[in-house]
Amino acid sequence: MPGALAAASLLLAIPASAATPSPGAPGIGDPYYPYYGNGGYDVSHYDLRLRYQPRTDELEGTATIQARTTQDLSSFDLDFLLDVSEVRVNGAKAAFTHSQQHELVVTPKTPLAEGTTATVVVRYRGVPSTKSAYGFTAWHRTPDGAVAADEPESAWWWFPSNDHPSDKATYDVSVAVPDGTQAISNGTLQSTVSKLGWTRYSWRQNKPQATYLATLALGRFDITTGTSEGGVPVINAYSKDLGDNDGAARASVERTGEIVDWLSGYFGPYPFSSAGGYVPNTTTGYALETQTRVYYSPKQFANGSNTSVVVHELAHQWYGDDVSLKRWKDIWINEGFARYAQWLWSEHEGESTTQELADYVYDSHPAGDAFWTVRPGDPGPDGQFDIAVYDRGALAIQALRDKVGDQAFFAVLKGWPRDHAYGNASVTDFRRYAERVSGKKLTALFDTWLFQPVKPGASAARAASLAKAGTPVAQPRSWKRIAATDDVHGR
Structure with a gap:
């Protein structure tokens, strides 16, 4: 046995003839967030075994990360904020230190060869x-626990990771909490075990998931379960102290199964093992498409039921979660299509059509409006969640539909998640895909609607069947309900 261990160690060591090992980059190479993610390795699985005390907000855990190196590594970074007591790499203790605002630098006892x-x-x-890091926190305390849910980052506060959507992985999340408290995460609940006053909840996400889409909710919840008509298991949870928002939250989120089945008609089969959402008693105002288990703020339901926000976040399960962006500049693939799903829902509900909504967006922003200076195809980190990414982004999708015709358009909508399942893609990838399916050149259209910092001219508007400049367009009946979701991703 000692000989076998020695041989294994030699296999992991750098051969004398190999290139000199070097540190992995402290960022994955995304210009929007230079220190998010890390270079030198690719994660395949996170196993998180945690224990949480809601009274003190103390979290302790052991994270076991399975990864493969992409270079000869002398050291590598993980994105993390909590206090670390020990790191081991392939069983051997490793040196570690904290660097920058959220970097954990790990130096293995033996350098790691590329491809191991x-x-x-x-x-x-x-x-x-x-x-906190960069002046904010993504860990949200509640009266009975806490929630980890934010974009573009939330993992640092509860597990070490390669925190960028381009490095997706599967997850096992097992959390022990005092009896009476529940732990909710992504995927399916594998087991619940109680012992000596503590209950351990073990969740599994068996499909690749971006780190910002991993969520953890700790508190006292009323949990409902069911199955959609199309056969998708649905798990929803509501804080037991939602107060006046409780009824509207349930009237909205309990329609998850219905909406998943409806969206499947446009986007293809639901891509994950379960669906659902949770509404904790937080003071935040946004919602987030945390994979399979959407996070909703109670404020989303302050004025009554809000199925439009449910549609938006569930549309992300295909556009954003199943197919994730390559770089954060590709955010239009997430938000433009989730907004357009709201427009389709409006039409489904017998209210405003997608064309009426597109006409109104175009007409309600004059040429000098700053709305048109935001480029949805590359909005910059400060404009990543600007309303133009949503509304001008959806307007671009309507322009695409009018250009290629309904048959090709709906083939693109359904084919994209199928052909890029569980991967990552860019705006350019989407344009090329739409060109291949439709047989039309779309470079000019994409440039006009996604990349030019000006309002498209009247000729472009006519070509897309949109309202001509100067022609008043009445506010669509569904507009206020759709606009009520404008802050879904505001921190």
Whole structure:
């Protein structure tokens, strides 16, 4: 046995003839967020075994990360904020230190050769609500626990990771909480075990998932389960202290199964093992498409039921979660299509048509409006969640539909998630795909609607069957309900 272990160590060591090992980059190479994600490895699985005390907000855990190296590594970074007591790489203790605002730098005892598998174990603990980076926190305390849900980052506050959507992985999340408290995460609940006053909830996400889409909700919930007519398991949860928002939240989120089946008609079969959402008692105002288990703020239901926001976040399960962006500049693939799904829902509900909504967006923003200076195809980090990414982004989709015709358009909508399932893609990838399906050149159309910082001229508007400049367009009946979701991703 000792001989076998020695041989395994030699296989992981750098051969004398190999290139000199070097540190992995502290960022994955996304210009919007230079220190998000890391270079030198690719993660395949996160196994998180946690213990949480809601009274003190103390979290302790062991993260076991399965990864494969993409270069000869002398050291590598993980994105993380909590206090680390030990790191092991392939069983051997590794040196570690914190760097920058959220970097955990790990130096293995033996350098890692390119193309080898690595098992990284990180033991840690801390009080997430006391940690911040870049002036904010993505860990949200509630009266009975806490929630991890934010975009473009939330993982740093509860598990070490390669925090960028381009490195997706599967997950096992097992959390022990005091009896009476529940732990909710992504995917399916594998087991619930109670012992000595603590209950452990074990969740599994068996399809690749971006780190920002991993969520954790800790508190006292009323949990409902069911199956959609199309056969998709649905798990929803509502904080037991939602107060006056409880009824409207349930009237909205309990339609998840119906909406998933309806969206499947446009986007193809639902891509994950379960669907659902949760509404904790938080003070935040946004919603987030956390994979299979959407996060909704109670404020989304302050004025009554809100199925439009449910449609928006569930549309992301295909556009954003199943097919994720390559770089954060590709955010239009997420938000433009989720907004357009709201327009389709409006038409389905017998209210305003997609064309009426597109005409109104075009007409309600004059040429000098700053709305047109935002480029949805590359809005910049400060404009990533600007309303123009949503509304001008959906307007671009309507322009595409009018250009290629309904048959090709709906073939694109359904084929894109199928042909790029569980992967990553860019705006350019989408344009090329739409060109291949439709047989039309679309470079000029995409440039006009997604990349030019000006309002498209009247000729372009006519070509897309949109309202001509100067022609008043009445506000569509569904506009206020759709606009009520404008802050779904505002921090």
